[in-house]
Amino acid sequence: MxxxxxxxxxxxxxxxxxxxxxxxxxxxxxxxxxxxxxxxxxxxxxxxxxxxxxxxxxxxxxxxxxxxxxxxxxxxxxxxxxxxxxxxxxxxxxxxxxxxxxxxxxxxxxxxxxxxxxxxxxxxxxxxxxIATGEGGLYGGGSSYDDETVQRLFTEAEKYLVMPYVWGGSSPETSFDCSGFVSYVFTNSGVCNMGRLTAQGIYNICTPVAPEEAKAGDIIFFTGTYAAGEPVTHVGIYAGDGQMIHCGDPIQYTSINSPYWQSHFYGFGRPN
CATH class of the missing domain: 2.70.70.10 (Glucose Permease (Domain IIA))
Structure with missing residues (x-):
């Protein structure tokens, strides 16, 4: 055929x-x-x-x-x-x-x-x-791993792949929850000193980015993943081409295009 x-x-x-x-x-x-x-x-x-x-x-x-x-x-x-x-x-x-x-x-x-x-x-x-595939992505920028800043970010993030999700965790010693992971990676890669923020707290220090302009290294936010009492409840690091690295259970790369993540998508942001 x-x-x-x-x-x-x-x-x-x-x-x-x-x-x-x-x-x-x-x-x-x-x-x-x-x-x-x-x-x-x-x-x-x-x-x-x-x-x-x-x-x-x-x-x-x-x-x-x-x-x-x-x-x-x-x-x-x-x-x-x-x-x-x-x-x-x-x-x-x-x-x-x-x-x-x-x-x-x-x-x-x-x-x-x-x-x-x-x-x-x-x-x-x-x-x-x-059936052949085309070119380009749903979200702008694609993969930007040749960028030195983004490379540092993902080099740090990938150190912790397959570590388990731990509620309240914020370091390699305790493992991480979703916001603890993102806060730690941005801070310890030298890209942005976030300290330790919640998912909502991370969103609050970011400038919103339109989906078509999102690039690897931007932060992706989700809502309604649990009853948190505030809009943003989950966070990951966008890797380009419809993928993110995040602290699920375990820390892993995940497609953001599954029905679950699509239904909870909140927005992209870039730290100020």
């Missing part, structure tokens, strides 16, 4: 929230195949046909929301779902330059997402292996 074109101008491999593969359905206890991939994207992103072919179906369902299906001369079909709107109709010819719709949160989407599914002769294939 050939490799098809990317449907969106984004390195979407980095923003997959649900992968193709088998899983256990908690409601039924049965093993089922998740037949495609769910990609977190900005709402309203233009979606192009990944192939030269024909639109064989358009419509709406409770699961897929607005969807389009294209098919090429070899009988390979690609479904694009959760669309905000549909720009083509059944039976029209498409090329890889044809805009078929824009991304949205229709159907069972947990946020603005694009669902991709690839099938031939009734067999479902992993889209990652057959």
């Amino acid at each position: 050939q490799t098809y074109a990317t449907p969106i101008e984004l390195n979407w491999y980095s923003y997959i929230s649900t992968y193709y593969g088998y899983f256990v359905n908690n409601a039924t206890g049965q093993t089922e195949l998740h037949r495609g991939v769910e990609i977190n994207v900005k709402e309203g992103t233009e979606v192009q046909s990944a192939m030269n072919g024909t639109v064989t179906a358009t419509g709406y369902s409770g699961t897929f929301g607005n969807y389009v299906v294209t098919q090429d001369e070899d009988g390979v079909q690609i479904k694009y779902a959760h669309l905000q709107n549909i720009a083509v109709s059944e039976g029209v010819a498409v090329t890889t330059d044809t805009i078929i719709g824009t991304t949205g949160s229709t159907g069972s989407a947990t946020g603005s997402q694009l669902y991709l599914e690839l099938v031939k002769d009734g067999t479902y294939y992993n889209p990652v292996f057959y």
Whole structure:
């Protein structure tokens, strides 16, 4: 099978929230195949046909929301779902330059997402292996590890990978909680002397940064992760390309594009 074109101008491999593969359905206890991939994207992103072919179906369902299906001369079909709107109709010819719709949160989407599914002769294939990815990220700046200041920050942060989460912890001797980790890393890397602040306290000393301008080394904030009595409840260090290093349990790199972190996202900031 050939490799098809990317449907969106984004390195979407980095923003997959649900992968193709088998899983256990908690409601039924049965093993089922998740037949495609769910990609977190900005709402309203233009979606192009990944192939030269024909639109064989358009419509709406409770699961897929607005969807389009294209098919090429070899009988390979690609479904694009959760669309905000549909720009083509059944039976029209498409090329890889044809805009078929824009991304949205229709159907069972947990946020603005694009669902991709690839099938031939009734067999479902992993889209990652057959559909190319694009370039660029959801958040500006990408990775900035060649910057000496940011390199110092991450060199310090990575010393503590896999250390456990400890409520109130703020040093290697005690291990860390989320704000203790960020405070310690910024202070001991020499990037910013924060002392020991809470997640809200760190937010209060930062200048807000628009998501599209966020760079590696900025701080990412979350809300509502527990009942703290103040808006900001969790904090991490943005690593670029949709990743952060934070004190979960344990300290680790994590995608910020999972449904959980997307639903609790509060903002980016840069220490004053």
